[in-house]
Amino acid sequence: MKQFFPSTLSRYLARIYTVNFCGLLLVLLGIIYLFDTVELLRRGTKHEDISLFLIFQMGLYKLPEVGQMVLPFAVLFSAILTFWHLTRRHELVVVRAAGLSVWQFLGPIIGVGLLIGVLQITVINPLGALSLARFESLESSYLKRQESLVSLSQQGLWLRQSTEGDGYVILHASGVKMPEWVLQNTISLFFSNQDTFLRRIDAKEAVLAPGEWKFRHATVNAPHNLPEEADLISLATNLTAQEIEDSFASAETIPFWRLRAFISTMEATGFNATSLKIHFQRLLAQPLMFAAMILLAASVSLRPPRLRGTAMLVIIGVVIGFIVFFISSFLQALGASGQLPPVLAAWSPPAICFLLGVGAMMTLEDG
Structure with a gap:
């Protein structure tokens, strides 16, 4: 029986995309760590009791959480890079000549994107929340000198x-x-x-x-x-009311596995937990968002290299990534203000992007 996703090809495509994703993510994290460390050094010069080792340590504690912010961009850019390489080396021409549809070679890459999203929810987010809580504790003690x-x-x-x-x-x-x-x-x-x-x-x-x-x-x-x-x-x-709310309502410092219990605690105590609900739903929607990023990348990258305008299409793909980011932030702000339900505010951007990506691929590849 013929497999819809050929195992050898699927492993090859998944491996290429994974290598590109990991390499690009490491580069982005290195750049972020460099700039964060420089900023911490600037702030640390005002306090004589802060060592250089502590500055580097604080930068590492902050890195996992900041890294989660660039994950969608890493997924998008690494997909563009992967499809560009496959197209440039005419490997996709061979795949199509073998009678495989675009969905058959997109499937393994989308599968990797979904897996990255699941890993962010179950592993990366909890680790990032713990490290960010440690960073904020050190920042409060050594840089802000807060006593409350x-x-x-x-x-x-x-x-x-x-x-x-x-x-x-x-x-x-x-x-x-x-x-x-x-x-x-x-x-x-x-x-x-x-x-x-x-x-x-x-x-x-x-x-x-x-x-x-x-x-x-x-x-x-x-x-x-x-x-x-x-x-x-x-x-x-x-103290002010805003300072008190900011000190305990930081969603990024709460691991995914504890979010629901913390939301219930906030509501039982009398606080508004809307922002935490949006954050929880947004985490659940990350696998769909990553799959949508890969589809959008494919829609602008799967072009024969002889066609004119390929570079412009890649640039459009990069612009799409930033547009998605700002739309997501805008809808989350509407949700936080109560104008949109938390589920709708969190799931709308990935759902819209996914449908646009599927529509674009059907138009470009299936006619």
């Missing part, structure tokens, strides 16, 4: 900030009423810099006002003192 820490868990919101004078406070809230930014059922624990417990404030709610927290209907408990009731207690802070 925020964490979100199933138990609610946890926040740590410095207090006026000598010490810090750890604040916990079971929930947050948005968009007023009213923390509910708060517990605030005050410590000295020597980690000596100073006092505790329990309040039904705490409101984040410009430059201060306002605790309403609070009870103050201090060692060796009786509890004291207060209608309003103020605590100075340099």
Whole structure:
């Protein structure tokens, strides 16, 4: 029985594309690492306690996440390079002379693209999230010198900030009423810099006002003192609502396998998880996006070298890649603002590109 995808040819095409993809990706990652390291060196010169080794280490921690941003371009450009080489060496002419359709030799390459997408979801993204979290921790400690820490868990919101004078406070809230930014059922624990417990404030709610927290209907408990009731207690802070949201809602630092649980935690606590939902759906759509990139690359690259305008078609393919990127960003912004459902915002770009690629190949190859 004749195979639709001949095994020998499929392995050959898949191997050529994989080699081109890996080589191009390494070049792109090298360039990105060089520029990121230079920027970190520039920022590190302001702080004497940052070593050169730490700068290189931070650049490596940041690389996997930044590398995921260039994966669609690497898939597109390596496909263009692969098809150009096959066309230039007349190997595709031989394949077609053997009676194989364009779909039979595109299949193995599209299969590699799908596999790359699955690997990004299951392996690359979780590793990139962990390394980016480590990078942000080092950046916060050595470059930004931030003292405020925020964490979100199933138990609610946890926040740590410095207090006026000598010490810090750890604040916990079971929930947050948005968009007023009213923390509910708060517990605030005050410590000295020597980690000596100073006092505790329990309040039904705490409101984040410009430059201060306002605790309403609070009870103050201090060692060796009786509890004291207060209608309003103020605590100075340099935090803003945007800074708190940015500190824990970075989708890139959350591994794919934990995204759904974190989304549920955010919604249960009272925060808007739309951006995380879009990020989750976008990751699921990556295999389809990579397949679409390969089809678009084929539609502009599978031309006999004697035909005029081949170089222009390749340039058009490169432009298509950037157009896809900006369209994706635009639709994601519409989704984040609530004008599009998260599923539609994430899946529309790859679906549209895939259909355009299939349509272009049917027009060019099947008449």
